[in-house]
Amino acid sequence: MNDILIAILLGIVEGLTEFLPVSSTGHLILVGSLFDFEGDVATTFKIVIQLGAVLAVLILYWKRYMDILKGLVTLNFREKNKLNAVHMILAMIPALIVYLLLKDFIKDVLFSPATVLIGLVIGGVLMIIAARAKRNVTAEDTDDISYKQAFGIGLFQCLALWPGFSRSGSTISGGMLLGTSQKAAADFTFIISVPVMLGATALDLWDSREYLTSDAMLLFGIGFIAAFVVAMIAVVTFLNLIKRLKLEWFAVYRFVIAALFFFFLLK
Template sequence: MSEFWSAIILGIVEGLTEFLPVSSTGHMILTGHLLGFTGEKAKTFEIVVQLGAVLAVLVLYWRRFIGFLNFKESLNFRSRGKVNLFHMALAMVPAVVVGLAIHSWVKEHLFGPATVLISLVVGGILIIIADKSRIRITAENMDDISYKQAFGIGLFQCLALWPGFSRSGSTISGGMLLGASQKAAAEFTFLVSVPVMFGATGLDLYKSRDLLSMDDLGIFIAGLVVSFVVAMVAVVTFLNVIKRLSLSWFAYYRFVLAAVFYVILFL
């Protein structure tokens, strides 16, 4: 299959899975192996195409991000009743620090089908633990999230550096274990994903600059645009579904997916 059509398929996969607790990167790595789209360029594509899905969140929550530009209010550390830039910074710092420290190691050792299958299972177990826990909810809505909870969610986000673990899976689960409702944790995850993914994409493009050429621009743009459109629909749908669906169902899906791909790729 041509790289262009592989990029389209992977863009669809990314848009559908980026904000579900099932790991978009894991899905793209496994799908890429089925399509024969592998190698260093494919690894960079799998990072960059996520930007399309993140742009969808930027569009859907544009009023919230415009509000962050009110720095006086956003950086009022004593502010209560509204998520502000300090919440965002606390949630971002752990993943940024750890990501910068181990970025090259992760890309070299963890971007493979075997490690993804393991993380799908381990991440699924975390989701079930969070879903079955009976932690008292102290943040029913996103704006109820405290600074302490925001930092804790940021620590859980570090788990997402392992491809297949899922950013949304780790942060939603972490938020629930820290006392946030499923919906509050999900919406906060969406917001935090924007600056984190912009930074990750920029870093990966810079480090991979010698591996790419203008000939690659077409497939990168195609994948990005497709993931943006699909993610716009997926985010709205997920927020409606998550009100009625237990998070554990996503864990069961992860277990089945890991089993199916284990049979396809290793037996």
């Protein structure tokens, strides 16, 4: 397949899956394997197009980010029942530490179709457990999330360093197990996605800077735009779906995708 068409396809895949609990990284690895779109340039491409999805959330949630930024600048963290920068920092720290400690292992060992399939299945099981667990919901909205819950969600986010687990799937499941509603966990996941993804993308791009060549810019730009446009639609759609669909449906999808790719890639 032509590289331009592959770039558009992967951009669409990234935009559709980044904020769904199905693992965008896992999907990009699997789809890239199908079209033999692999190697250092392909890896860098997959990093760049994530910025398109980040930009979509930043635009959709800009008022919330301005409130959080205002609180950070004025050091106003004591307003009761108000999501602030401390919540975001607590949710980011665990995964950041684990990533910095295990970055080489994660990239060298876990970024393969086989490990992605394992992550899809185990992550799906976690989502079913979270959906069916009996719990006392103490946070119906993001502003009700406590610092303890934010840090706990951050611990669950560490699971997403294994491609296939899904960052949103891990954090939504973790939030629900820790007493948030599904919608509050999803909202919180979207909000913390920008600093988390910006930080991770910046580190990865620095490591891959030699592949950011002028020859590759057209390919990267096309994938970026496709991811941005589709992510804008996907975020709004997911927020509406999350009010009605249980996590089990996304888990079933993960199992089906894992089975299909097992047949095509590992038979």
